[in-house]
Amino acid sequence: MGEGVEWALHTCLNLAWVDNDRAVPTATLAAFYDLPPAYLNKQLQALVRAGILSSTSGPRGGFRLARRPAQITVLDVVTAIEGPQEAFECTEILRQAPGGEQGADYRATCVISQTMRQAELTWRRELAGRTLADIKSTVEERFPAVPGQTRNGLGKTRT
Amino acid sequence: MGEGVEWALHTCLNLAWVDNDRAVPTATLAAFYDLPPAYLNKQLQALVRAGILSSTSGPRGGFRLARRPAQITVLDVVTAIEGPQEAFECTEILRQAPGGEQGADYRATCVISQTMRQAELTWRRELAGRTLADIKSTVEERFPAVPGQTRNGLGKTRT
Numbered sequence: 001m002g003e004g005v006e007w008a009l010h011t012c013l014n015l016a017w018v019d020n021d022r023a024v025p026t027a028t029l030a031a032f033y034d035l036p037p038a039y040l041n042k043q044l045q046a047l048v049r050a051g052i053l054s055s056t057s058g059p060r061g062g063f064r065l066a067r068r069p070a071q072i073t074v075l076d077v078v079t080a081i082e083g084p085q086e087a088f089e090c091t092e093i094l095r096q097a098p099g100g101e102q103g104a105d106y107r108a109t110c111v112i113s114q115t116m117r118q119a120e121l122t123w124r125r126e127l128a129g130r131t132l133a134d135i136k137s138t139v140e141e142r143f144p145a146v147p148g149q150t151r152n153g154l155g156k157t158r159t
Numbered sequence: 160m161g162e163g164v165e166w167a168l169h170t171c172l173n174l175a176w177v178d179n180d181r182a183v184p185t186a187t188l189a190a191f192y193d194l195p196p197a198y199l200n201k202q203l204q205a206l207v208r209a210g211i212l213s214s215t216s217g218p219r220g221g222f223r224l225a226r227r228p229a230q231i232t233v234l235d236v237v238t239a240i241e242g243p244q245e246a247f248e249c250t251e252i253l254r255q256a257p258g259g260e261q262g263a264d265y266r267a268t269c270v271i272s273q274t275m276r277q278a279e280l281t282w283r284r285e286l287a288g289r290t291l292a293d294i295k296s297t298v299e300e301r302f303p304a305v306p307g308q309t310r311n312g313l314g315k316t317r318t
């Protein structure tokens with residue numbers, strides 16, 4: 001998994017603390033963590049394509065959440081950045097084995113493939129069960145200063 | 160995850176059907192699935208380093224399971240091939256944020272980092288709960304011809 005996932009999750013969370021009538025430009029979001037703006041922008045565009053962020057152009061343009069934090073799961077963000085493919089890619093090597101059939105669907109019958117897929121399902125289910133709103137409220141409870149710091153940081157460094 | 164994991168899991172399972180007094184050479188194991196022997200050998204060596212396979216050299220040399228199938232979990236094989244690092248690598252970008260502290264351990268406190276780690280733990284736990292013996296007995300139940308085919312295949316193509 002690339003570092004884009006970490007950047008995207010933190011950036012989405014930060015946007016959850018910004019008033020939704022305000023769009024935050026890439027330069028500001030990147031400066032917050034001292035990230036390379038061009039590369040962060042690639043992740044932001046992927047989040048827009050996934051319907052997690054919306055973007056507006058122009059002098060007051062930038063990014064904001066396209067949905068409420070309770071409607072954005074951690075899995076949504078991970079999938080937007082990494083794509084929907086599974087970490088374990090079954091290439092159906094059983095097809096090449098003695099007795100292997102060209103037309104068979106070994107993804108459906110191979111016990112090893114099923115075991116790997118089952119484990120990834122538990123991972124996906126875990127991430128699908130956590131929303132940005134959950135993370136936001138946990139952070140607010142444990143670190144009450146963070147929402148204010150974030151709003152300030154994203155205001156201050158605005159370009 | 161690379162295809163080496165798929166190759167390693169299938170190869171270990173095949174070795175579980177071979178009499179343990181017999182070592183199977185790389186060329187035979189590779190020919191079974193028509194895999195490139197040099198690249199499969201890299202995975203086999205990693206499995207030896209992890210104590211999952213043992214290897215012997217010489218004209219009757221090759222690989223065999225170093226432990227009983229019930230003592231080898233799917234996670235053991237995945238970790239031997241992919242290494243122990245987590246898929247989500249927390250780079251602690253909070254350190255760069257406004258109010259971030261250089262000395263802080265954000266892997267321990269960051270709610271996003273914890274969420275990602277928690278999900279991976281469920282994945283690991285799932286794979287740690289499945290042994291080669293479990294997979295072997297499921298295959299034997301569903302596909303009774305496979306053990307014989309495998310023994311034949313690994314005998315026939317022996318070089």
